[in-house]
Amino acid sequence: MTPERRYPGEPAGPFEAPPRSFEDREGREIELRAYDGSEAEFEALVSMYLEFDPADRAQGIPPGQESRVRDWLENILDEECLNVVAWDGETAAGHATLVPDGDAYELAIFVLQGYQEAGIGTKLMRVLLGHGYESGVEKVWLTVERWNRAAVSLYKKIGFETTDSESFELEMALRLNESES
DSSP, X not given: OOOOOOOOSSBOOOOXXXXXXXXXXXXXEEEEEEOOOOHHHHHHHHHHXXXXXXXXXXXXXXXXXXXXXXXXXXXXXXXXXEEEEEEETTEEEXXXXXXXXXXXXXXXXEEOGGGTTSSHHHHHHHHHHHHHHHTTOOEEEEEEETTOHHHHHHHHHHTOEEEXXXXXXXXXXXXXXXXXO
C-alpha cells in the first residue's frame, strides 16, 4: 500500500488566474486561457499533441497515436479537470492540467518543442495554479523523472517540495489553499 502523500504546511503563491498574456523570450505574444470546451480548441490540442516530439514524452504521455490522443484528451478535458492552454495565435503551444485525484489534484504540463525554453512553461504552470486556487483546489502533486533537472528546478522555483524520492521518479507537492479542517 502506498503511504499517504505529504503536502507542505504553508500555501505557495500567489498565482494569477487566466486569462493572461505575455511576450515570450522569442518575442511571440502568448495568451494563456482556460480551456473553453469548444471543438476548435479540442482539435488544436489534438494537433499539438500529434506534433509532440516522442523524446519529450514522459511516463507514456502524451500518447502517440491520434485515437489515443483523442481518448486521453477526452479524459483530462473533463469538466472536473482544470485546464489552461498557451496560445500563439490559433496554435496551441502548451497545455497544463489539474486532474482530480482523491482530495488533491495531479498536475501535468506539456509545451510543444518549438516553444520550449521561452518562458511559456513557467507562466503556464503559474496561471494553471492561479486557476486552481480560484477554483478552491487545496493540494497539488506531480511526478517528474529525477534526471529532468530543468523541470525539477522549475517546480521547486514555483513552490513544489519533494515528498517522495524512493524511485526513479520524484513526487513533488504543494499546497494552494489552507485546509478547511
